[in-house]
Amino acid sequence: MADTAQKLIALAATIVENVLSDGGDSKSNPKMGARNQVYYASINGECPKSLVPMLTAMVSGALKSKKTLIKCAKDDGLFDLRESALPDGCPALSDGLTLNGQIRRPNAELLVVLYEVLLGSRRVRGTSPIVKLVKSRKASLQKTLARRRQSGEEKQHVERIKMPRFVRINHIKTSNSEVSSHFERELRLKFQGKPDSSTATGLSGVPKGKYTIDPVLPDIFILPAGTNLHTDKMVDDGALVLQDRSSCLTAIALDPPPDAICIDTCASPGNKTLHMASLMMKNKSKPLGKITAFERDPTRLGTLSRRIGEQGASSFVEARGGDFMDADVSEGGEFNDVTHVLVDPSCSGSGLAADSATGSALASEYDQPSVNSGTLAVVGGGASDSQKVSNLAKAQVEILLHAMRLPNLQVVAYSTCSVFREENEDVVLEVLRRQSRFRCARAIPSWPHRGLDNVPEFAAISPLVCRATYEKDGTNGFFVARFERITGELEVGARSSTTSSKSVKKSKNKNRKRDAYELSTSSTTALTPPPKKVKKDPCAQFTKRGFCKFGPKCRFSHETSSAATYKDDVDDLMEEWNIINEMG
Secondary structure: OHHHHHHHHHHHHHHHHHHHOOOOOOOOOOOOOHHHHHHHHHHOOOOOHHHHHHHHHHHHHHHHOHHHHHHHHHHOOHHHOOHHHOOOOOOOOOOOOEEOOEEOOOOHHHHHHHHHHHOOOOOOOOOOHHHHHHHHOHHHHHHHHHHHHHHOOOOOOOOOOOOOEEEEEOOOOOOHHHHHHHHHHHOOOEEOOOOOOOOOHHHHOOOOOEEEEOOOOOOEEEEOOOOOOOOOHHHHOOOEEEOOOHHHHHHHHHOOOOOOEEEEOOOOOOHHHHHHHHHHHOOOOOOOOEEEEEEOOHHHHHHHHHHHHHOOOOOOEEEEEOOHHHOOOOOOOOOOOOOEEEEOOOOOOHHHHHHOOOOOOOOOOOOOOOOOOOHHHHOOOOOOHHHHHHHHHHHHHHHHHHHOOOOOOOEEEEEEOOOOHHHOHHHHHHHHHHOOOEEEEOOOOOOOOEOOOOOHHHOOOOOOOEEEOHHHHOOOOEEEEEEEEOOOOOOHHHHOOOOOHHHHHHHHHHHHHHHHHHHHHOOOOOOOOOOOOOOOOEOHHHHHHOOOOOHHHOOOEOOOOOOOOOOOHHHHHHHHOOHHHHOO
């Protein structure tokens, strides 16, 4: 048992060290985040699947409670011990503070073991010298934490947030009815009814022995918090996918039809790629379209390829090594036929504070990067949080603009697991400012939580984009936007391409329906152009709803008090607001 515990501590310490030592350029060479490292450790066999929840807790807790752990160890005199007082083989301990002008990182293994003693399991397991040292001072360290809490120097104990277990169906391999039977037969769970879609209470309150389905998102099952499915046979077979609720928003917002030609620009580990594949194969016996999934890291590319095979998507999903920014997006190029693109680029990860360790504060969707105390606070490298987020935002804009150069592209879905406006609404406005072929469309109309509603410059796009938070949606912080090609703006050269005319026609029809819907729901003032020759009688539908599905062809009058215009007020907002200066 002690040897197994020590291996787990060592693996957790390695991941923590990787995160703390990330001093690279987050824009050009971002390192793998803690969650992804834990994920890869599980699928590559470094960590038994049954211990993945424990590894996740240790890594997340050590990183997000770093300051508290160091302060308790410092107050307890741990860093003042002479070498002779340390166990044999124990390395020199650092509090991570500045010494002679240099910032020293705290020992990663020490952080992991301190977390287990003070905030985690409260048990000391392992065999290393650091474990022996902390074990010998366990009582003293715990008293130090209690004293700091009593004096107000540390926040009082807060129970760790436990989100439900979300499970997505892979329609390539199974169906809703088969999954329900599996839950009831193998896991002895009973269906408790569909929760209320207007609140997250029904999601977080799934009791033990029950399961339910997502009230908004299709094909998502919700199980009690803590349900361990890492050894479940349907999960091992790729028929079920363990995926956070918010992470499922992107592919649903893209909504690719069965014959779509798709690209996932930043694919690994592949959950969103394979969610697209599942949606395209729903109710279909064979694939009609194609997905190209880009991944530039060789290790992650191998994992992505293996997962594509495990989930039965090899016949129409290709893992492509390389950077999407180097892809030929010109007319007549390799990707001339692409109709749908998913962009889920590197981001700050500030929304992931929703599954924070004990005592950590949640990141707010109104937080600014410079004052946020969540995920970014543990990233080293010397640059300010604001600068890191600004660099990430600029890279996100460039990926979107590069994708929008594809000659036959119809729809782009953009997402981040960030709560910062700079990576979300600001990116949307910057993309709209720098190109005129695509507009922001309403993503997932049934999703109740929209964009920031108290920022004047976001008035036009706020009703169109989606946000998610733990408080409102029972999931991690997330953002999704959908861009659609403006009807009639397809370049002449693209008309002669070999893209499926059926797919393009479907996309155009969807665009027209969304146009009508958005005119009635968003805060824009764009109006339908007046008909040429019509009856004097007013159109009842236009009078009541502000739009008419027949548009200029309507035989009744579309009278309005103001002159009709094609110009959207987003144009005015962006002329008044200097986005370039805002983004640094």
